Amino acid sequence: xxxxxxxxxxxxxxxxxxxxxxxxxxxxxxxxxxxxxxxxxxxxxxxxxxxxxxxxxxxxxxxxxxxxxxxxxxxxxxxxxxxxxxxxxxxxxxxxxxxxxxxxxxxxxxxxxxxxxxxxxxxxxxxxxxxxxxxxxxxxxxxxxxxxxxxxxxxxxxxxxxxxxxxxxxxxxxxxxxxxxxxxxxxxxxxxxxxxxxxxxxxxxxxxxxxxxxxxxxxxxxxxxxxxxxxxxxxxxxxxxxxxxxxxxxxxxxxxxxxxxxxxxxx
Numbered sequence: 001x002x003x004x005x006x007x008x009x010x011x012x013x014x015x016x017x018x019x020x021x022x023x024x025x026x027x028x029x030x031x032x033x034x035x036x037x038x039x040x041x042x043x044x045x046x047x048x049x050x051x052x053x054x055x056x057x058x059x060x061x062x063x064x065x066x067x068x069x070x071x072x073x074x075x076x077x078x079x080x081x082x083x084x085x086x087x088x089x090x091x092x093x094x095x096x097x098x099x100x101x102x103x104x105x106x107x108x109x110x111x112x113x114x115x116x117x118x119x120x121x122x123x124x125x126x127x128x129x130x131x132x133x134x135x136x137x138x139x140x141x142x143x144x145x146x147x148x149x150x151x152x153x154x155x156x157x158x159x160x161x162x163x164x165x166x167x168x169x170x171x172x173x174x175x176x177x178x179x180x181x182x183x184x185x186x187x188x189x190x191x192x193x194x195x196x197x198x199x200x201x202x203x204x205x206x207x208x209x210x211x212x213x214x215x216x217x218x219x220x221x222x223x224x225x226x227x228x229x230x231x232x233x234x235x236x237x238x239x240x241x242x243x244x245x246x247x248x249x250x251x252x253x254x255x256x257x258x259x260x261x262x263x264x265x266x267x
Contacts, residue, residue, distance in 0.1 A: 017229025017240060024247070025118070025147055025224040025259050030059060032145055032220055032263045033114060043067045043113040046137065048101050048130075049120030051075065053082035056094065056116075071096040072106060102129055111139045118147045119259075122198040131214035138266045144216065147224070147261045151201040155227035156258065204260055216264035223257020 037043055043065075047056050050071030060069060073079055075098070082096040099106050102124060115134050124130045134144050149156075202210065208218055226247045233240045 015229050015231070015234045017233040017243070019229070020244065021225040021227075021229050021258065025261065026055070026058065028222060028224050028261045029055070029116070029118065029145060029147060030062060032261065033059075033116075033143070034063065036143065037063050037067060037114065038065055040113075041065050041067075044111070045069050045114045045116065046109070046112040047071045048115055048117040048134065049073055049123075050078075050082070050096065050116075052078040053085065053094070053096055055118060057085065060094075066093065069094045070109060070112070072099045072101055072109075074098065074100050101133060102126065106133065107136050109137070111142075112137055113139055113142050115142070115144045117144070119149075121146060122148045122201050125199055127200060127202070127210050128214060131210060131216070135215045135266055140266065142266045143219070143263060144211075144266070145261070145263045146207070147259050148207065149198060149201050150203055150223065150257055150260045151206075152203040153227065153258050202260075207260055207262060211262065211264045215267060217267050218262065218264050220261075220263040222261050224259040224261055225257065227258050 037045070037059075045056070045059075045067055047053070047070070050056060050073050052075075053071050056069045056071055060067070071079070071082060071094075073096075079096045079098040082094075085091070086094045086096065097106075097109070101120075115138060117134070121127055121130055131144075138144065204221060204223075208221065211218060226243070233243055
């Protein structure tokens with residue numbers, strides 16, 4: 001197996017329930033912006049915390065218009081992989097840079113029409129600084145779309161209440177990064193152990209307040225799958241069926257959503 005193949009294999013948990021959760025989230029993200037990006041040409045779209053560019057590459061295939069895509073991430077290997085794909089597939093409308101979004105000056109990349117940031121802000125101590133950067137980098141009337149775990153997810157609270165030793169499978173991520181991560185200046189991943197830790201989760205009300213405080217108005221705010229995946233669901237087809245059936249019901253999805261998905265406009 002090549003290093004690239006091994007790298008890609010580590011980007012997704014080998015579990016049907018977790019794959020389902022990620023699919024639901026990406027489906028919701030695309031629904032937020034698809035109409036917007038198909039009505040105009042030559043938009044500039046930025047992914048803050050793009051990892052290996054998966055979201056940008058995937059969205060571009062589902063969008064009929066030609067746009068410019070830029071991705072930023074602190075992970076050198078992820079950015080290297082994304083740039084290899086750009087070169088191999090001759091994608092001249094894609095650019096990827098290894099940058100620390102908070103502590104480095106990324107505003108020199110210019111203005112954008114849409115900024116995406118999926119599962120990033122919960123790793124940042126200073127949300128206001130992060131959102132101010134996004135606000136500065138958006139054109140007037142531009143949009144930011146965020147996804148982040150919901151701190152008030154009921155199922156997660158119950159699991160942690162009765163199984164306090166539950167931990168995410170993070171060891172591969174720590175092993176892969178190591179010395180490549182520098183200590184930051186403004187509160188973004190300020191030590192090796194916090195790279196994948198959720199240091200600042202919020203609920204819907206808190207996220208709404210943070211966005212409004214930093215110059216945005218809420219356009220859409222929804223929840224994705226009702227909970228994250230687990231081996232219990234993967235090993236029991238009946239429970240998996242019940243779980244997905246409940247997730248399809250609007251009442252459960254809106255009240256129990258594991259992730260918050262929000263689209264906000266710069267004002």
